[in-house]
Structures are given as structure tokens and as C-alpha cells.
Amino acid sequence: MGQLDEAAASCRTPDDRRQLAVRILDTPLTKLLGELNVVLDESSITDAHFYGAVIKSRAGRVSLLMPPRRSEPERDTVARSLLSHFFDAGLDDLPAPFVTIKGGKGVARVQLTDVGLPEGRDADEQRTGGPDKEAPTERG
Numbered sequence: 001m002g003q004l005d006e007a008a009a010s011c012r013t014p015d016d017r018r019q020l021a022v023r024i025l026d027t028p029l030t031k032l033l034g035e036l037n038v039v040l041d042e043s044s045i046t047d048a049h050f051y052g053a054v055i056k057s058r059a060g061r062v063s064l065l066m067p068p069r070r071s072e073p074e075r076d077t078v079a080r081s082l083l084s085h086f087f088d089a090g091l092d093d094l095p096a097p098f099v100t101i102k103g104g105k106g107v108a109r110v111q112l113t114d115v116g117l118p119e120g121r122d123a124d125e126q127r128t129g130g131p132d133k134e135a136p137t138e139r140g
Contacts, residue, residue, distance in 0.1 A: 021089040024080055036083065038062045053109035054082040078110050
């Protein structure tokens with residue numbers, strides 16, 4: 001297990017989360033992915049509104065899926081945001097027009113807010129990350 005992978009697994013106190021957040025923001029991305037045992041994969045998703053996703057396979061492999069057409073600053077920013085969510089480091093979501101959609105079992109993705117979510121009772125929970133969080137409001 002990598003240093004940050006172990007730290008993330010035991011991220012129990014606010015101080016632990018703060019230290020992990022600082023490392024996610026300050027560590028060069030290639031090094032960070034290695035320390036967290038995260039594999040960077042090119043996504044085949046061609047939707048222009050899709051910016052990236054992080055998933056954990058049944059076998060335990062954590063993959064960061066990024067579309068190839070994004071600039072390096074976009075990829076870096078989205079990757080760090082997704083890793084913060086996945087490892088519960090407590091960093092804020094990206095600002096509008098982006099939305100982070102969290103699913104069950106270790107899945108999160110970032111996309112533009114004008115993309116519709118699947119209909120159903122879980123749509124609000126997916127949009128906000130849980131039943132106790134407030135849904136973002138649309139701007140007029």
C-alpha cells in the first residue's frame with residue numbers, strides 16, 4: 001500500500017483529513033497517483049460535458065478515468081477534486097458550472113451542470129452526494 005493510500009484508509013480525524021487534503025493539493029499528480037495506488041486511464045466517453053470519473057472495481061483497483069481532449073490544467077484540477085471525494089479528504093466541490101456526482105460503491109464523476117441526471121428517486125441523492133445534503137440551485 002502507498003503512503004497516501006494508507007493515510008486515506010485511516011483518515012478518521014479532522015486533522016487526518018486536513019493533512020490528506022494538503023497532500024492531494026500539493027503533491028505532483030503523477031506522484032500522488034502512485035502513492036494512492038490509483039491508475040490513470042484514458043476514458044472512451046466522448047460526451048463534451050464529461051470531465052472525469054473515479055471508480056473502484058470489485059477487485060479493489062481504483063481507476064481515475066479522464067477524457068483525452070482536456071487541457072492539462074483541467075485534467076489536474078478535476079483529478080484532484082475526484083481524488084479528494086473518493087478518499088474523503090474534505091475539499092470543496094468544484095465551482096459552477098461543474099457538478100460532482102457521487103454514486104454508491106466508490107464512484108464519482110464531474111460534468112457540467114446542464115446535463116440531466118437519470119430520473120428516479122435517487123437523482124437528488126446522486127446530485128448532492130447524499131440525502132442529508134442540499135441540492136445545488138440553478139442560476140437564473
